[in-house]
Amino acid sequence: MILDVRDLRVAYGKQVVAHVPELRLEAGQVLGIAGESGSGKSQTALALMGLTRYSGGVVSGSIVLDGRDLTVLTHRQWREVRGREIAMILQSPRAALNPTMKLGSLFERTLKLHGVARADRRQRMEQSLSEVILDSAILDRYPHEVSGGQAQRFAIALVAALRVKVLIADEPTSALDVTVQSEVIEVLRGLRERHNTSIVFISHDLAVLSELADHLMVMRNGSVVEQGATEAVIHDSQQDYTRDLIAAVPSIRGRAL
Amino acid sequence: MTHLTGTELEPAPTPDLQGEPRRRRPALWPGWSVATRFPLLDVGLVLAAVIVIAGILAPWITPYPEDAGAAVHPESVLQAPSSAHWFGTDIVGRDIYTRVVFGARVSLGIVVVVLIVSALVGLTIGLAAGFFGGWVDAVLMRITDVFLAFPAMLLAVALAAVLSPSAFHAALAIAFTWWPWYARLARGQAATIRRQGYSDAARVLGAGPVRQLVRHVLPNASTAVFVQMSLDAAGIILTAATLSYLGLGAQDPTPEWGLMVAQGQSLATTAWWMITFPGLAILVTAVAFNFVGDGLQSALDPKRGQR
DSSP states (O other): OOOEEEEEEETTTTEEEEEEEEEOTTTOOEEEEEETTTTSSSHHHHHHTTOEEEGGGGEEEEOOOOOOHHHHHHHOOOOOOOOOOTTEEEETTTTTTTTTTTTTHHHHHHHHHTTHHHHHHHHHHHHHHTTOOOGGGGGSSSSGGGGGHHHHHHHHHHHHTTTTTTTEEESSTTTHHHHHHHHHHHHHHHHHHHHHEEEEEEEHHHHHHHOOOOOOEETTTTTTEEEEEEEHHSSOOOHHHHHHHHSSSSOOSSSOO | GGSSSTTTOOOOOOOOOOOOOOOOOSSSSSTHHHHHOOOOHHHHHHHHHHHHHHHTTTHHHHHHGGGGGOOOOOOGGTTHHHSSSSBBBOTTTOOOOHHHHHHHHHHHHHHHHHHHHHHHHHHHHHHHHHOOOHHHHHHHHHHHHHHSOHHHHHHHHHHHHOOOOOHHHHHHHHHHHHHHHHHHHHHHHHHHHSSSHHHHHHTTTTOOOOHHIIIIIIHHHHHHHHHHHHHHHHHHHHHHHHHHHHHHSTTTOOOOHHHHHHHHHTTTTTTTTTHHHHHHHHHHHHHHHHHHHHHHHHOOOTTSSOO
């Protein structure tokens, strides 16, 4: 068990915006969290990263990552965890890159921050870039010189190089067009196979989730409405809401899932 | 015009129906397109460069460098412009051309001091306020408001009374009332930047507050700050000239333009050159820096076409 979450609640004042009774993730597994805007899926992700406090949210319950309870960590301890044990990739890949910094500089500084020795950095960067099928020439570019798909693959390479145990991907494909989406999913699949990284994949798009996720969790209005193996949730859903979400997936060849 | 050279039998090249954009000749210098589209910026940059270089080279390009100080030449008092004294001489016989050129050093020195002090103080306070928000923001910005309420003149009078009136003290007085504008600007920038995706990304990768401020917020706020600095240069020159005109800034042997105007004022009808040339120096410098500031603002504005 790499991630074990119990009775997680995120509250802003008296308003509980997300409640997850149980979330378990084994090493190398992918958990998909589905739900529409406002369902609490992004707040759950922020809670797992320890970031709700910056927007005023309060987390209760327990989040155990590899045997260590994260909810009791100080700011300083959290900084050690973020980027080393757990990391996140964001919805708008290009906006997530500082426009004044070359990608290589960003990559190297991040590795340095997390204690990768200078001698190993170059090799680590090149290896990770090749894993996401990017040429290392991209290290000399500025963010405005790369495409959205390249930027997202770069973000995944960065996470791969950091050897985090858990990656949270919050709508990582939603800002990309369909062909680029499948590239990103392919790259995430490779990350999990090579480094046994566990992934929490958040999306409103069940078609995308079902490509990668071993388990699915469906959220609505802050609560979990259904949870189980992907196959079971998709093909034998017990909930009207999940069926609505499935029906909402556009289909080209008559059958999307 | 290659297709009109006599080879008319050759079929004309097929028009490209794909609508491929016309290939532009690669510019020799990448900044060329910017330079041609903002002529005022170019004028300003050239003028400002001339003024800066003149100030730096002052001892070598003036005929009487000793006149920049406390020299007295009773034999050549109040001479009209001539080939020996291009801008005439002042009431103690010093060459005004020499003093105007040396004056660039004083004015630019004041500008540099004011800009560095106000940008340093303003950025530190403003970035912290905008980045941390909450009570840090409230406290820092209320302090800023207090400083903003001080009129520069009043402060300069007080400083001149407590310390001694000098160009450096005038610069400090101006900086004292100038930095709050930088604090406000930096606060706005920081508050925007900390909500950008790359700030979130830095946070989820474990960057601490200092790293975020120095590596992410500061570089991205710097464009706005540099534009503001170039816009402010003209205002600082005018304020400094006003202060020394009023006797609150640079004192006599210093070749300060505002002071020179003040010295020539009572003789304006008999020795017009004493106020005209330092006055022109103030005007041209202020205009040059204004052009640079306005030009930079338009050139860096993403809404004005491609970069």
